[in-house]
Amino acid sequence: MADGQPGSSAPEVLPGAAETAHLRVDNVTKRFGAAKAVDNVSFAIPRGAFATLLGPSGCGKTTTLRMIAGFYDPDEGDIVLSGKRINQLPAHRRGTAMVFQDYALFPHMTVKDNVGYGLRVAGVAGKERERRVAETLEFVGLGGLGHRWPNQLSGGQQQRVAVGRALVVRPQILLLDEPLSNLDAKLRESLRWEMRELQQQLRMTFIYVTHDQDEALSLSDWIAVMNQGRVEQAGTPWEIYYRPRTEFLADFVGAVNLVPAIARDVRGATAVLAFGGARVPVGLPPGVSVREDQEVRLSVRPESLWLASAGATAQGMISLAGTVARRAFLGDIMRYWINVDGREWIVDQADPGAGVAFEGSVSLMLRPERAHVIVPAPAPAELPSP
């Protein structure tokens, strides 16, 4: 996806690359009773990619992962691994090792025995097994802890054992189900980098499930955001963050201003979004079209806005008059809620220590190229009948 956007340095990992896909999920549906946990989901993940399924709890991401692992059978659709349909393959023959949220370490086995378990099941002989276990422990930074019991380890160490235990069997694909969510914030962040590092070294296909957008954005080559059993949007982290296609997505990944606007002067891939007295020219993302006078949303991230003293203007920027409703000091940023024509905008000011805090009347500065259009999904009743 070379759309020339800065920050989009990810490899080619698009659903279109289905022929070279390591794992393909084709029109998969899973029902629990009457509820559809996963609803006609399709995607393809290339070999060696760090792919993430992101979404709120109950969105179907874990169910999808568990179908890939073989713990659930899809009701419809196919799961294809390395070009082979694996729907009928029992879970223990799939070669898809999994790292669990609660680590699921065997409490009656030492660290060494935990890590060596997969090899024992595979019938790897003692000497070879010991060598590989030691190697893996070293690799995940647990050299020397092999004789400990799981309950003698910290959360971070347990997590490493879980990863080591899964890696040692050299799985085709490593599945990770919220592996960091039980750790405290600091540790989570440092392990995040380790995880990415690990994946880059091994060039192994990782499929990672999380509800944490920061994790997803920072780790992944490719993200599928799921909501209510469907894939809402899939793409690079950059696309997901700056070019969300739906209001849900824009809102779920980070804070966002979603301003109702009317599309005017629609010309090919550009349009002008009008709201209040302002007119913001925007480019339309590929595959998105709007009609003249259609109601749309202007989407802009809080950090893409600036504040200036009242009445200020700047070249290439749109200036909106507003007043500061309230503000919150968050450490790395100052977050403002600015009232513009009876509507609150969120504005993040970086490095708040460097300047003065705004109060009273201000100018809200918007750079049109940082804004983006979202076409609301038509309400079901308005759908044209087939």
Add this chain to the structure above:
Amino acid sequence: MTSLRREPSLLLALLVVTGLVLLFIVYPQVRVVATPGGSGYADFFSGGSWVRPLQNSLSVTALSTTTAVLLGFVYAYAMVYTDMRGKPFFRLVGILPLLSPPFVVAAAYILLFGPRGIITYHVFGQSPNILGLFGIWGVQTIAFFPFSYQLIADVLSRSDARLEQAARNLGAGPWQVFRSVTLPLTRPGLGAAILTTAIYVLEDFGNPALIGGLYTVLPTQAYGLISGFGDLSGAAAVSTILLGLALVIYVAKLRLDGGRQYVTVSGKASSIPRPPVPRWVSWAAFIACSLCALVILLVYGTLVVSALTLAFPTNLGFTTQHFEYVGAHSLSLRNTLVYGLVAATLSGIFAVFAAFLVERGHWRGRRVLDFLLIMPAAVPGLFFGLGYATAFNEQWLDWVDRGALITISMIFWNIPVGYQAAVAGLRQIDRSIDEAATSLGASGLRTFRDVLVPMLGGSVRVGFTTTFVRAVTTLSVVIFLFTTQSTTATITIFQLVGDFNWGGATAFTVADVGMAIIALVVIAVLGRGRVSLGAARG
């Protein structure tokens, strides 16, 4: 566990387990119920001989359950809530009756209060007729209040001490806390404990058999019809009534507690302290418990003294001749030990494996298998034994060793405790543990062996010890099954009491209980100090 379709070995295992359950739990019971046939039942019910025993069973169950539960509750409250002295001693005394056949209480009662009893005759010079309702009532109260105590103490100790602390903190007094917090929260558990006690009393065969006299209850009626008249059809019909009653009580109990039916006798104090009770309550509790303990010790003391004296209570000269007699007739003790250990081992293993298939499986009909595995807990031992006697008393089965049949009956009669312990244990093991093993390449059976069994050690122990204790103490299951070669200690004791050979009977009792204690201590040592008992019964 992945679906059975993908793992033929699991499917095969399931078929084997189901087959065994059908053959050894369902089939014998169906045979008993079907024995009288349509006209048999018609004759039986129009004959009306069942009315008296039914009425008797109902009244004695109501009376004995009430008093046993009251005593048990006092004992349990004292143990759990007060800080009285001597708790370890009272705990030990409370366990003792669980390890012995309940009907030894009747034996001791006769020795103490019978026509030639040491208290009635030798102290007061009276020869009262102790047979009948009041005898049964008193004896069952003493025999079953320790069971009731174990069940109730288990329920009370699981009530949340933090809630009670909170209520006290809000200004409620001890009695108010108990009435407004503890009781409402533990009501289902207490209800279940009462109903469980009622089943024990209802199906008690040994005590009414020894001191019921003409006061016939359903179990003794069934036994009498067979041993006296060879009336299998009538006995089957009576037993079916008994089964019906027990099932009704059991279903009510299941609705209350969802099927928990083992208690943990660990002697480990709760980590959160309960709010203190007034001093006088502790003292009252101490006195009440002392009285209860005194009665229990009197029972067992009488048995021990009788076993060591020439002719209790007329000649109190010391002798070891009764134990020499036991030594010379030790076959039944040896049988009891062998049947008990084999049944306990196999029952524990089978229960855990069946629990794995039911709890971790995704297949139709698992609820049915679940019910069949729990059901024997409601089946009176007499009925269960009669079932085996009816179902497997075929000529072409003559090659089957009777001892093996007795062992099998003990395995399956005692399945529920180990099974439910294993189900509870499995529910505490997160499925991600199984899935971790699966995703590393382990099949369902491999996961069971490598991961679940080692983690279910506690449940296996519960099944093992309970089955063992019940095998050592049961009379009713074996009474229709034993032969001279496959007799058990309880049968021998029962026969010796019938022959008025008190020395021999009491010596056998002491040996039997002693054996059970030694075995349990060994098991406890091997199991690192944790002994878990399902409440046993006769």
